[in-house]
Structures are given as structure tokens and as C-alpha cells.
Amino acid sequence: MTCNLVVLASGRGSNLKAILNAIEEGKINANVKLVLSNKKNAGALEIAKNKGIKAKFFDPSFFETRRGYDIYISEIIKKENPDLVVLAGYMRILSDEFIDTFEGKLVNIHPSLIPAFQGIKAQKQALEYGAKITGATVHFVTKELDNGPIIIQGVVPILPDDTEESLSKRILEIEHRIYPQAIKWFCDKRLKIEGRKVIVEGAKYGSLPINPSLEDF
Template sequence: MRVGVLVSGRGSNLQALINAYNEGKIKGEIALVISDNPQAYAIERCKRHGIEYAVVERREFKSKLEFERRMVELLKEKGVELVVLAGFMRVLSGEFLKAFPMRVINIHPSLIPAFQGLHAQRQALEYGAKLTGCTVHFVSEELDNGPVIVQACVPVLPQDTEESLSQRILEFEHKILPQAVKWISEGRVEVEGRKVVVKGAIYGTLPVNPQLEDFL
């Protein structure tokens, strides 16, 4: 499967994907990375690993629609079959999603539907949650509310700051995002309404989530 990745910042989740491909854990390739930020450190990661990238800035286009059409055009040119949002800080419209139906996924730092939108870690702290985590989900027109593929739980500790909680969640983001891409690339993910089932996955209540055994 040829994967396209959209980024806006440092690209640590992009690096997790690159590592998984380089280690042979995922078959296929990252065909293209698109950044809407020309200063994103994710671009340096692409250069370091010889991955093709493009910078597409919103300000260069008269409308959001034209901006998204350019990204779709570039992704289609590279034969991209799955689009991964890895720290992409823009909300995509229904027009973009129609170009890749049920083939756009996102990583979000909470257990959605809890704490959607920006600063999810801060939201969890302010709410007094005892558990939070991260979610890989299919992208829908509702912000951070598409069908859930996989989640990882992270405890909220009494001494946590937004930074310390964010860092602990990020460690699990780096595990579940490659895992989700692997499942999809293997054709194991089935979606019925809001319910996502991974064929062959072991579901149960164990100290270690067996779905993540390949990446732990």
C-alpha cells in the first residue's frame, strides 16, 4: 500500500512510521509527505530518509477548496491509497475526504470521544480525568469523531503537567499509529457504521494489549 502523510510540525509520528517501514514491520512505502508549513522539522526527516515531500501552503491559494484540491492532486499523482494525518493542524473538508473514502486516518491525543479538538492533554488535566490516552481513527467531517481503529490508555498522574502528560501519551502514539497503518495495509480492517473490527486481532482484558504486540 502506498501511503501519503500530511504534517505541520516536528513529525515525530512520521518518524515512527518511517522506522516501522525501515524495520520491515509494514509492507509498502511512504509515497509522499505533504507539509503545509515550510519550516516543519518533518521535512528534515524526509530529507534524511530520502522520502519525497512537497510543501503546500494555504496562503498560496484563494480558497480552502483550491488548497485541498492541490494536495489531492499530488497524492493521486503518487498513487496514494491511504492518507495519514500525523500532526496535521488543519481540518479537512468533506471534499477532500470524498477523494479518499474511508482512507484518511488521524492520530489524536485523547480517548475520543473525550477531549476533542486542540489541547486535549490540557483538557484532560483540567477535567480531572484519571485516564486519558490516544486514538487512531478514520477521519469524518465531525472533528475528532470518526470510527475508532485503536486506542491506548495512559494514566493521569497527580504531579502531571501538560508537558509531562503529552510526552507520555506521545510514546503510545508512536506505537498505535504504525500498528493501525499495518492493519489497514494488510486488508484486515473492516468498518460497519461506527464499529471497526480488525480481522485476526485478539481482543480481551490483559495487562498488555495483545493488539500491540508487534510494536511493544
């Protein structure tokens, strides 16, 4: 059965592109029904349009509150009957109402090894802290920012001469592999959530730099 996805994005859409490539290659049995953005000129909207996918921009400034905006877009999203709502560089903090609406089928990718360096500019935070490793995390979204149950993590070493730009680029390379993998596992109904713990049934655990190990990417 095909997995219906709705993607929320604010930026250039590199993770969206990686997901769409995986679908086109037959690695994920899924269909992106809608790409929605809070930024009019988001590259993700252009990527969606070029693929013939519905792409919609909704201006948050038209709404008096974040809650009002989220309630509105949640109604738009629900019409697509999504199995999974994917945050792919969506740069807005979600309201509790939105999270409640899609609880258990709302995922995000964050450019650090959660719980380290949560919030914005995680790469800069890691550099300024003097960390020796960082990475990327795919997790379910909860009301606590960047702190939901973790599906998969990938480790990226920090080099002495790294800049925020160079580190971000290497983290993105990992993101483009682990996010499609996590979505595939979800669509294949292999994710089992037990409190804070997410188990991928049948996956291989214990290897680095990515745990659990990639199977398809």
C-alpha cells in the same frame, strides 16, 4: 503487495519517524511516497528529505479558501496513487471535498480517548477537566472532527503532578506504537468497517492498556 502511503504533517514528525522506522524494520510492507506539509519549517519535511522521500510544502496563504487549498493538494496526492493517506500531526481541519476524495483510506491519530477531548490541546483539556485517564486513538477520518470510526486506542493514566508537557510526552510514547500497528493492519487488509465499528480480523481484544492488543510494536 507494497502499500503506498502519503503522509500529511505540520510539526516535528515524531509519528512519521515511528512509521518509517517500522517500515525499515520490515514490520510494515509499505512505502512512503510523499510527505506534505502546510508548514515550511516542519520537522517532518526534514525527516523525509533525509530518507530520500519526496517532501513538499504548500503555503495555505496562497489560496483564497481552505477548500481551494485542499482541492489543490488532493490532486498532488492522487498522483502518488496512495492506498492510505496518513495524518501525522497535521494541524488543519480538512474540507469535506478532501475527505470525500480519500474516504475509507484516510486515518488520523488524536491524543485522547475519543470521543473525549476532541479538537486542539486535548492533553490540556484532560488536565483541566480533572480526568484520571486519557490516551491516544487511531481512527478513520470523517467530516465530524476527531470522531471517525476507531481502529485502536491506548490508555494513559493522568498523574496528580502532570503538566501538559509531561502528559503529552507519555501519550506520544503510546502513539508511536499504536499508529504503526494500525497502519500495518490496514496494509494487511485486516480492517473491516461496519458503520462506526472497526473490527481488526484476528486481533486479540479485551486487554489493557491497549485495545485491541498490539502484535508487532
